[in-house]
Amino acid sequence: MPVATLVSIVDDDESLRQSLPSLVEKFGFRVRTFKSAEEFLASDCLGQTACLILDIAMPGMSGPELQRELSRRGQKIPIVFITGERDQVLRQQLLAGGAVECLFKPFSPAALREALNSALGVS
Amino acid sequence: MSQSTCSGSNQTAPVWSGFDPASLSATFGAPCPGGRPPPVTFSALQHHDALLAEIERLSSTGGFCWHATTGEMTCTGEVYRIFELDAEVPLTLELLGTRVHPDDLPLFNDMIGRARENTGGFECQLRLRTETAKYLQLSARRSDGAGDQSLYFGAIQDVTQRRQSEEALGNVRCELARLARVSSLGSLTASIAHEINQPLAGIITNASTCLEILGSDPPDLDAARETARRTIRDTERACEVITRLRTLFGKRGGKTESVDLNGAAREVIALSLSDLHRRRVTLRAELADDLPLVTGDRVQLQQVILNLLLNAAEAMTLIEERPRQLVICTASEAADRVRLSVQDTGVGFEPHDTQRLFEPFYTTKSGGMGIGLSVSRSIIESHDGRLWGERNAGPGATFTFSIPVRGPQCNGHNLGAGRAFVHTERHLRRT
Numbered sequence: 001m002p003v004a005t006l007v008s009i010v011d012d013d014e015s016l017r018q019s020l021p022s023l024v025e026k027f028g029f030r031v032r033t034f035k036s037a038e039e040f041l042a043s044d045c046l047g048q049t050a051c052l053i054l055d056i057a058m059p060g061m062s063g064p065e066l067q068r069e070l071s072r073r074g075q076k077i078p079i080v081f082i083t084g085e086r087d088q089v090l091r092q093q094l095l096a097g098g099a100v101e102c103l104f105k106p107f108s109p110a111a112l113r114e115a116l117n118s119a120l121g122v123s
Numbered sequence: 124m125s126q127s128t129c130s131g132s133n134q135t136a137p138v139w140s141g142f143d144p145a146s147l148s149a150t151f152g153a154p155c156p157g158g159r160p161p162p163v164t165f166s167a168l169q170h171h172d173a174l175l176a177e178i179e180r181l182s183s184t185g186g187f188c189w190h191a192t193t194g195e196m197t198c199t200g201e202v203y204r205i206f207e208l209d210a211e212v213p214l215t216l217e218l219l220g221t222r223v224h225p226d227d228l229p230l231f232n233d234m235i236g237r238a239r240e241n242t243g244g245f246e247c248q249l250r251l252r253t254e255t256a257k258y259l260q261l262s263a264r265r266s267d268g269a270g271d272q273s274l275y276f277g278a279i280q281d282v283t284q285r286r287q288s289e290e291a292l293g294n295v296r297c298e299l300a301r302l303a304r305v306s307s308l309g310s311l312t313a314s315i316a317h318e319i320n321q322p323l324a325g326i327i328t329n330a331s332t333c334l335e336i337l338g339s340d341p342p343d344l345d346a347a348r349e350t351a352r353r354t355i356r357d358t359e360r361a362c363e364v365i366t367r368l369r370t371l372f373g374k375r376g377g378k379t380e381s382v383d384l385n386g387a388a389r390e391v392i393a394l395s396l397s398d399l400h401r402r403r404v405t406l407r408a409e410l411a412d413d414l415p416l417v418t419g420d421r422v423q424l425q426q427v428i429l430n431l432l433l434n435a436a437e438a439m440t441l442i443e444e445r446p447r448q449l450v451i452c453t454a455s456e457a458a459d460r461v462r463l464s465v466q467d468t469g470v471g472f473e474p475h476d477t478q479r480l481f482e483p484f485y486t487t488k489s490g491g492m493g494i495g496l497s498v499s500r501s502i503i504e505s506h507d508g509r510l511w512g513e514r515n516a517g518p519g520a521t522f523t524f525s526i527p528v529r530g531p532q533c534n535g536h537n538l539g540a541g542r543a544f545v546h547t548e549r550h551l552r553r554t
Contacts, residue, residue: 015356015360016328018353019332019353022332026332082324084321084324085320106325
């Protein structure tokens, strides 16, 4: 049986790190969660992560900063941003910067599924 | 016989109603030991009486003399006027008691009781149930002469006008404080939306997961229960945020309670944390263990903490060359005081601005109203405390307030509007 595709979630909100994995697993993915960008960078998941669900505002390194760092390291991981702030300008900037999607919390499971499928090139 | 007198009138009434100089002489012995008093003419006495009566009216203060054992009492005309009593009626404390507001009667009776037990003196504030409600300041002390130790001399002042002005001032201050809160609410909008959206995201995710689980065959009921539980938890979290907001920004009068300054600070930090993150500010909280509770208005103190946090964050907006670091500390001080300080690495302020910072409408920020620090200082002063700003040895500034653990006793300057009239009773030390 093939190993399911790995989706990594980076969010400082503990509640979300508990709830989101169950949903993403229901979509058929494997999930790892990280409470900060630094923790993700230090993990052994960078190479295996097929898609990153990434919070924007976090203590320490922010989501967009992690995006830049990954790009600097040549890691081309598709990113779906999630954020509690409804900032359309920032959203446009992130999409222009190569993000697959930027979802405003609270987002619907359908929107997340669509974003993940789009990130992984699944139709 | 009229008790009121008017300067220039020939019909001056004696100031002391029912006063018998002989009885006072009997009480104190000879009024002028070692010799006879200088001769006083009747018209000079009349003139003196008229003058005293006029001064009484001007200062709304009447005098009285009371014998704690016999209950005998003599009063000046102003006391009759304040209590709205008929001048012909012989005065007793009991009669005065019938005019005291029922809520203040226990205090009044208690005061008389203590005086009869021969305390050195008493002082209290009372309300009267006269046609228009009046507030009185009453103070008396035992005669320290060699005579009768049960004799008290006292003054009763009608402080209604002062009281009303203080209340009006309190209302204005309260409204200004609320305005400052609402203004800080505006700058926290993004942070608040974030705080609420976070649990909402959890609710939707958990409920959706629950549906997905229930839709699979066979459904994993334990997992479904777990997601339902998480939905409830996130809902409670959203409710907590709303409750915090309502207490912090709702319209309310002052309320004095025991306040855990650390807890109050933590709540403010929770509300502003994502705002600080957005501003790329890192916050370190150094909250002292075993910090004693303070007596005060929790919401107002939280407003001060919030103002200091927002000020500090705003002072660092343009800082790029060093970390934007904010440290909030609480500590116990000697002499039953606690302090809270907020330190930043921002632009700081010039030495000559040290006092101007606290002036209303003084601001260095484009979006600020300039009332944050001024309102904060008046809140802290109403807690008998002190708020000041200092330049750091390195970059930035530190703002600190220090308040007594016991908090404000009785005062009319409290920011709380509609506060119940507070009584004080102080037993004067006999000198």
